[in-house]
Amino acid sequence: MEFGVFDHLDRGNLPLRDFYESRLALIAQYDRAGFHAYHVAEHHATPLGMAPSPSVFLAAAAQRTRRLRLGTLVYALPLHHPLRMIEEICMLDHLSGGRIDLGFGRGSSPIEIEYYGRDPATAQQVYEEALDIVLRGLGAPTLDAAGAHFRLHDVPMVMAPLQRPHPPIWYPSSSAASAAFIGAGGYNFSTLGSVAEARKCVDAYKADYAKRSGPSGPPTPFAGGTAIAVNRHVVVAATDEEAKRIAAPAYDRWYASLMKLWRENKVPGPGIARDTLPDVGEAMAAGSFIVGSPATVRAEIERQIAAIGVNYFICGMYFGNMTHAQAMRSLDLFAADVMPHFAAASAPEAVRT
Numbered sequence: 001m002e003f004g005v006f007d008h009l010d011r012g013n014l015p016l017r018d019f020y021e022s023r024l025a026l027i028a029q030y031d032r033a034g035f036h037a038y039h040v041a042e043h044h045a046t047p048l049g050m051a052p053s054p055s056v057f058l059a060a061a062a063q064r065t066r067r068l069r070l071g072t073l074v075y076a077l078p079l080h081h082p083l084r085m086i087e088e089i090c091m092l093d094h095l096s097g098g099r100i101d102l103g104f105g106r107g108s109s110p111i112e113i114e115y116y117g118r119d120p121a122t123a124q125q126v127y128e129e130a131l132d133i134v135l136r137g138l139g140a141p142t143l144d145a146a147g148a149h150f151r152l153h154d155v156p157m158v159m160a161p162l163q164r165p166h167p168p169i170w171y172p173s174s175s176a177a178s179a180a181f182i183g184a185g186g187y188n189f190s191t192l193g194s195v196a197e198a199r200k201c202v203d204a205y206k207a208d209y210a211k212r213s214g215p216s217g218p219p220t221p222f223a224g225g226t227a228i229a230v231n232r233h234v235v236v237a238a239t240d241e242e243a244k245r246i247a248a249p250a251y252d253r254w255y256a257s258l259m260k261l262w263r264e265n266k267v268p269g270p271g272i273a274r275d276t277l278p279d280v281g282e283a284m285a286a287g288s289f290i291v292g293s294p295a296t297v298r299a300e301i302e303r304q305i306a307a308i309g310v311n312y313f314i315c316g317m318y319f320g321n322m323t324h325a326q327a328m329r330s331l332d333l334f335a336a337d338v339m340p341h342f343a344a345a346s347a348p349e350a351v352r353t
Contacts, residue, residue: 043112082134101188
């Protein structure tokens with residue numbers, strides 16, 4: 001069992017300069033604590049995401065860490081020219097010493113896509129076309145493309161990633177149908193939602209992965225198998241009561257940031273906004289928010305690993321109006337009193353490539 005970290009970099013109470021420094025200090029501690037990877041989101045014009053350029057932030061994180069893998073969940077490809085994306089990926093992979101993971105998506109927010117002058121109706125087409133160009137460009141000496149949205153002719157690929165043929169690829173989804181497609185492609189996968197909904201997605205992923213034939217899939221971050229992950233907010237404190245006192249206002253602040261654009265524009269929002277529970281107690285009951293003492297958190301993570309069937313557990317550990325001290329204490333308790341239990345235990349059977 002491996003543990004990772006997911007971060008929206010949602011806005012807290014600190015001035016922005018201090019906010020970034022606080023996050024980077026925590027990332028350095030994730031590295032020392034033995035987490036597998038740090039995954040960052042991309043959002044624009046919303047307090048949900050203060051890393052509108054994930055590449056810039058990950059470049060800074062690479063200089064504060066030595067072992068921790070670093071990646072995106074996800075780059076919103078319709079907002080990036082694929083040639084620039086290839087160049088940034090190559091730079092990051094070398095700057096990090098080959099520690100970059102790549103998550104790609106079409107972007108969860110049509111509102112953010114519109115701010116960039118893109119038509120949300122074509123975002124899926126742009127995403128698919130850009131993804132094909134990026135993956136080809138990471139391994140080709142020259143690059144050509146003649147699609148509906150991008151045209152490139154005989155572009156020299158003077159840069160290549162350190163990891164060959166390219167860094168590990170991630171596809172997140174909370175849809176069972178999309179999870180099946182991702183499994184068929186053999187990619188690394190993460191999901192969220194309630195325990196029951198996450199299990200549906202993982203089962204769909206595994207079922208279509210099992211039908212694959214031919215060569216092994218793309219590179220994976222785990223030796224011998226793809227990563228199958230679930231995403232959870234996690235707060236650990238000395239007691240259950242103390243953890244809840246920290247978690248409740250932090251969750252409320254994070255949820256307000258999540259919903260801000262949708263509420264202001266009077267639209268229902270994408271799946272994550274529709275499905276995320278507004279009440280912290282309901283989120284805890286559903287399993288998407290894990291709060292308590294080390295013993296409580298250990299027991300709940302153990303339950304979810306068995307119920308969902310994952311081999312990678314991704315934790316959101318710094319969010320909302322949590323203070324740096326609260327987040328650091330939660331991390332230290334998690335690393336000292338939760339993670340070692342799972343290092344000694346056998347993980348569920350992984351999907352093997």
